[in-house]
Each structure stands twice: as C-alpha cells, then as structure tokens.
Amino acid sequence: MKILFFVAQxxxxxxxAPLVSGIIRKIKNNLRMxxxxxxxxxxxxxxxxxxxxxxxxxxxxxxxxxxxxxxLVSSVLALMLVPVFVSDVSLNxxxxxxxxxxxxxxxxxxxxxxxxxxxxxxxxMGSSREMFISSFVxxxxxxxxxxxxxxxxxxxxxxxxxxxxxxxxxxxAATAMMFVIIAETSRIPVDNQETHLELTMVHxxxxxxxxxxxxxxxxxxxxxKQIVFFSLIASVILPFGIARDIAPMPLLASFIYYGxxxxxxTVIISVxxxxxxxxxLFRVIDFLNIAFVLSxxxxxxxxxxx
Numbered sequence: 001m002k003i004l005f006f007v008a009q010x011x012x013x014x015x016x017a018p019l020v021s022g023i024i025r026k027i028k029n030n031l032r033m034x035x036x037x038x039x040x041x042x043x044x045x046x047x048x049x050x051x052x053x054x055x056x057x058x059x060x061x062x063x064x065x066x067x068x069x070x071x072l073v074s075s076v077l078a079l080m081l082v083p084v085f086v087s088d089v090s091l092n093x094x095x096x097x098x099x100x101x102x103x104x105x106x107x108x109x110x111x112x113x114x115x116x117x118x119x120x121x122x123x124x125m126g127s128s129r130e131m132f133i134s135s136f137v138x139x140x141x142x143x144x145x146x147x148x149x150x151x152x153x154x155x156x157x158x159x160x161x162x163x164x165x166x167x168x169x170x171x172x173a174a175t176a177m178m179f180v181i182i183a184e185t186s187r188i189p190v191d192n193q194e195t196h197l198e199l200t201m202v203h204x205x206x207x208x209x210x211x212x213x214x215x216x217x218x219x220x221x222x223x224x225k226q227i228v229f230f231s232l233i234a235s236v237i238l239p240f241g242i243a244r245d246i247a248p249m250p251l252l253a254s255f256i257y258y259g260x261x262x263x264x265x266t267v268i269i270s271v272x273x274x275x276x277x278x279x280x281l282f283r284v285i286d287f288l289n290i291a292f293v294l295s296x297x298x299x300x301x302x303x304x305x306x
Contacts, residue, residue, distance in 0.1 A: 002088075005246055010080055013231075017223035018042035020230065020266060027270035042223065049216035057209060059119045067114035068210070068217035074107035075224040082231045085254045086243045087161040096155035097145045097236070101138065104184075104225065108134060111218075115206035126205025129281060133190065133202065136288040137183050140176055143295035147173040148237055150302050161239040169305070172298035174237045178268065179291030181229045185222070187269065189279040189287065193222075234261035 022039035029036025056064065078100045080091045112130050115123035145155060147169055152160040186193040186203040193203060201208075207218050234257075235242050241257025243250035279287060 002246065005086070006080075006091075009084060010076070013079060013084065013227055014076060014220075014224055017227040018046060018220070020227055020262065021223050023263075024266045024270050024273075027267060028274055031270060031274050042219075046216050046220060049211075049219065050213055052212040054210075054212035054214055057118050060117050060209075063110065064114050064117045064209070065214075067110045068214040068221070070110045071107040072217045072221040072224070074103050075221040075228060078103045078228045079224055079231070081157065082228060082235065083157055083161045083242070084231050084235050085251060085258060086246055087239070088158050088245070097148070097157055097160070098142075098155060100157075100228070100232070101141050101145075104228070105134070105138070107221065107225075111206050114210075118209040120209055122201065122205045122208050126202055126208070129202045130206060132281070133183055133284060133288075136285060136292075137180055140180055140288060140291045140295055143292060143299065144173045144176050144180070144237070147295060147298040147302060150299065157236055161236050161242055162244065164240040164242065166238065166240055167302075167305075169298040169302040170237055172294050172301070174233050176291040176295040176298070177229070177233050177237060178265075178272075179288060179294075181226070181233075181265075181269065182272065183284070183288065184229060185226045188273045189276040190284050192278050230262055230265050231258075233265060234258055 019039060019042070022037075022042045025041070026036060026039045081095060081100050081103075108130065112127040115127035115130075117123075148160050149155045151165065151167070151170060152163045154160060181187075183190045191202040195201065195204070203222075207215060210218060238261065241254055241261075243254040
C-alpha cells in the first residue's frame with residue numbers, strides 16, 4: 001500500500017510541477033493588470049519542445065548529451081526523498097536533509113559543465129555566475145538544516161516532518177529558505193528566467209545551446225526542482241497538517257494543508273518578483289547574506305529557548 005501511494009505521489013507531483021510555474025506566472029500577470037498566458041502554458045511549451053528536433057554543436061562531448069537526463073533524474077530523486085503528504089512515505093530512510101542538497105548540487109554541477117562544454121561565451125558566463133551564486137546559497141541551506149535539526153533533534157526527514165511545531169525559529173528558517181528558492185529557481189531579483197539579455201542571464205545562459213527534447217527535459221527538471229523546495233518548506237520545515245499514516249481523513253487534511261501552503265508560497269513568490277528589480281550580480285551577495293543572518297538568528301533563538 002505504501003509503495004503504491006509513494007509511486008502515485010511522485011508521479012502526481014512531477015505531473016503537477018509545471019502547473020505551479022504556470023500559476024506563478026498567471027498571478028504575476030494579474031498583479032500587473034495583464035492578460036498573459038494561461039496556467040497550462042508550461043505544458044504546451046514542454047509538448048512543443050518534445051516535438052522539435054535537436055541541434056547539437058560538433059564541439060560538445062558526452063557531458064552535453066547526458067546533462068539533461070542527469071539534471072532531471074537528480075531533481076526527481078530529491079523529490080522522492082521528501083515526505084510530502086505522509087511523514088513516513090518516501091525514500092528518506094536512504095538519506096537525510098543534507099543528501100537532498102548534495103543530489104541537487106550534482107544536477108547543478110553537470111549543468112555548469114554543459115554550459116562550458118559547448119565553448120560558448122554565454123554558456124561560460126552563465127556557468128561562472130551559477131557557481132558564484134551557489135557558493136552563497138548552500139551555506140544558507142545548511143544553516144536552515146541546523147535550525148530544523150536542532151528543533152527535531154535529527155536530520156532525518158521522517159523525524160523532522162513528524163514534529164508539527166509552529167515556532168518562531170521555524171518561521172525564520174522558512175523565510176530564509178524563501179531566499180534560497182528565489183535564487184535556485186532563477187527568479188527576480190537574483191535572476192530572470194524570462195529574458196535572454198547578456199547582462200542578466202544566469203540559468204538561461206547555461207541552457208542556451210540546448211534545443212528540442214534536451215531543453216524540454218531541462219525545463220521539466222527546473223519545474224520539479226521548484227516543487228522540491230516548495231515541499232521542503234510545506235512538509236518539512238513547516239510540517240503542520242501532514243498525515244502520520246495512510247488513512248482517508250488524515251490524508252484529506254494533508255492534501256488540503258499542502259495545497260494551501262503551496263498556494264501561499266506561489267503568491268509570495270509572485271509578489272516578490274513584481275515588487276523588486278533585477279539586482280546586479282554582486283548585490284546578490286547582500287541578498288543571500290540576509291538569508292544567512294536570518295538562519296543564524298533562528299539557531300540563536302532556538303538555542304536560547306532550549
């Protein structure tokens with residue numbers, strides 16, 4: 001029963017991941033008083049890309065070819081480790097919170113290599129910027145892990161998600177993780193996934209040489225990665241409402257709580273994107289330093305409370 005539920009959960013979240021991006025885009029357009037595309041536009045984009053031919057540079061190696069698959073598999077594997085609706089239904093026994101960060105870092109590493117592999121100046125610029133930003137993102141994530149680990153006395157995701165405590169340190173940790181989501185999902189003010197201007201490209205510069213099915217796989221991986229970070233906030237850092245076992249009523253309540261938390265995150269992300277301008281690259285350091293200070297503050301408050 002748990003295996004079937006786990007498989008259905010992963011497939012459903014992968015299928016719904018592009019919908020979250022579509023909802024964010026729709027909210028942003030509504031707040032700007034624009035019509036914009038519908039919430040299903042990410043699905044249309046993926047279908048269109050899967051139907052197109054690929055153009056691959058003769059200068060690329062096997063790294064360029066395997067990167068889309070590595071990025072997608074790493075994102076899906078990270079999603080499989082997160083307890084989303086039920087605290088003990090996932091592959092979290094295979095690793096803890098830190099393992100998710102290492103798995104996602106593997107996808108980032110291959111994507112940066114692929115940006116360099118084609119020999120494009122844009123790709124090299126994007127890879128350099130991506131590694132620069134990630135060097136400030138990962139310490140924030142580690143400090144957030146410390147907050148939730150100190151609160152639950154474990155880094156195991158099953159244990160953490162089974163402690164449904166809503167406290168100030170956890171709210172601060174969730175706020176710091178929001179900074180991480182903005183950076184990791186290529187959103188304003190850190191990056192802009194809707195532009196191809198040389199001075200602003202980070203993620204788009206690395207995937208500029210991709211087309212067709214490979215680009216579709218990378219785009220799908222980006223949607224899945226986004227839902228992974230959303231689920232870490234909704235079901236691990238702030239796990240109130242998550243079910244303890246597979247029973248009808250707790251599951252229904254878990255679905256409702258998860259949906260409400262995801263919708264709240266989409267609204268927050270949308271408001272942040274339309275309220276701020278794209279930062280200069282070196283100003284991103286200050287932006288992520290705020291998140292680091294917040295995570296340290298959460299540890300201090302939690303330690304003092306104990």
